Each structure stands twice: as C-alpha cells, then as structure tokens.
Amino acid sequence: MKKTINTFKEAKLNGDKVTMLTAYDYSTAKIMEEAGVDSILVGDSLGNVMLGYEDTISVTMEDMIHHCRAVARGAKNTLVVCDMPFMSYQTSVYDAVVNAGRLMKEGRANAVKLEGGRVVKDHIKAITDASIPVCAHLGLTPQSINAFGGYKVQAKEEEAAKRLIEDCFIVQEAGAFAVVLECVPSALAEYITSKLDITTIGIGAGNGCDGQVLVYADMLGMFTDYKPKFVKHFANVYDVMKSGIEGYINEVKSKSYPAVEHTYKIDQDIMEKLKK
Numbered sequence: 001m002k003k004t005i006n007t008f009k010e011a012k013l014n015g016d017k018v019t020m021l022t023a024y025d026y027s028t029a030k031i032m033e034e035a036g037v038d039s040i041l042v043g044d045s046l047g048n049v050m051l052g053y054e055d056t057i058s059v060t061m062e063d064m065i066h067h068c069r070a071v072a073r074g075a076k077n078t079l080v081v082c083d084m085p086f087m088s089y090q091t092s093v094y095d096a097v098v099n100a101g102r103l104m105k106e107g108r109a110n111a112v113k114l115e116g117g118r119v120v121k122d123h124i125k126a127i128t129d130a131s132i133p134v135c136a137h138l139g140l141t142p143q144s145i146n147a148f149g150g151y152k153v154q155a156k157e158e159e160a161a162k163r164l165i166e167d168c169f170i171v172q173e174a175g176a177f178a179v180v181l182e183c184v185p186s187a188l189a190e191y192i193t194s195k196l197d198i199t200t201i202g203i204g205a206g207n208g209c210d211g212q213v214l215v216y217a218d219m220l221g222m223f224t225d226y227k228p229k230f231v232k233h234f235a236n237v238y239d240v241m242k243s244g245i246e247g248y249i250n251e252v253k254s255k256s257y258p259a260v261e262h263t264y265k266i267d268q269d270i271m272e273k274l275k276k
C-alpha cells in the first residue's frame, strides 16, 4: 500500500515513529522503499551531497525536479517530499504556488517542504489550498545560513524558544501536515511534539519527536568529511565503496579482470577469416 500523509497522521495517533531519509536518485530510492522507509525527502542537501556545493543556496528548481523525478520512479509506494529550493518561494505567495506545483507536476513529488515559520505562513496556506501537502522546516534552516552566520543549535534562549513554539503553531494553523525540527534542544522538541497535532520530524532534535530524518550519505557513513553530533553511522559505505574501487583498479592492472566468464565469444572460423 502506498505510504501517504495519512501514514504520518495514523502513526502519530498510534504513537508509532515515522522514518524519513533523503535520496536523490532512482537506485537509492528503490533500496529505501524495499527497506521500508515511510518517506523519502529529496532534500536541497543535494547541493552538498550530490553537487559538491558548500551550502544549499545555489540549488535550482531544475536540479530539484530532475532528482525528484528519479526518486519518484524508484519509490512509487513511498511518500516523496521535495524541498523547495532557495528563492523558489520566498519571493511571493504566487511564486510559491507555481513552484510547488512544478515540483508535483514535473518532479512527481507527493508533498513539498519549505523553510520558515510566520514569514511563510501565507505561502504554506496557499500551497496547501492548491492540494499540495506542505512539510514545514524550523530551527536550523540551512537556506538562511548567511543570515545565521553559521550552522549551530537553535532556540536555546528563552526568546528564541518561545518564537520557535509560536512558529510551530503558525505552520500547523497554515495547513502543514508535518514540521522538520533541525538542531533544537531535545526537551524543547519533545514539548513541541506533545503540543502539536501535526507530525514533528527531528534531525538533531532528540528522541521525543514523532519521527526522524537524516541525510542518507551521512547515516550510511558514505560522506565522512565531518560528522555532526546528531549523526550516527549505521553502515560504513565509504569503506565498502573504497575497497571495491581499489579491488577493481588492482584487478585491471594485474590483468585478472575481466576473466573468461565476463567476456563474449565469437565463432573461431569467423576470426580466422577476418585475420586473412
């Protein structure tokens, strides 16, 4: 059965956790669906993970559509959420609806995600009114990196924590079906989760959220340049890939690959004629 936003609603009512992971391509999305993840996020972290940028600022609508289509083809029965890239919704409510619509029509997303609270309240409402489910994103919102001046834990001070709580209610009221809480103290995230009707999905927000999300390259130990405190390596894909690639290099150099079983045959008589 296809996982939808109702899967999230039911899980919250039953007290079950929801799982979300990022993916940016067909093959990875297929593995995730087969493993049974509830939701795949085509995050604009694709800028970092797939495209090698230092932040998410340069990611375009075309990038997101291109990768979201691939994920949607690989995970037909999983809720696919696509990030709205920087400046695809901040500019106006109109832009927000048009671009959310493109992510759904062209990218085949089942829902979109955007960053911010009160500032994007009207945007969330308008997109939701267009029958496009919206996931909000609060706390550390990476598209605001230049305004924040660095990646750090959010809402530790009383005023900021109060503002975060208000923003959570604002996005719920505007129609969001879920909210990602990134890098916020776990006690605060747990409190917010207990007060909200919609699903909270934590990343660096502790165990008290309704669900969790991680960047797949981080949690599989594929990307190891740095490891934020909240990341756990559930596998060591970097080592697996590296040793596989080294094995290939060694066997090609030593002429042991390809072996006979990897090759195609031609009739000996034809070869004899060709050589004449």
Ligand code: KIV
Residues within 6 Å of the ligand: 022, 041, 042, 043, 044, 045, 046, 083, 137, 180, 182, 203, 213, 214, 215
């Ligand atoms: O882009 C992304 O991967 C995200 C998650 C970290 C929540 O927004």
Ligand code: NA
Residues within 6 Å of the ligand: 043, 044, 045, 083, 142
């Ligand atoms: Na993102």
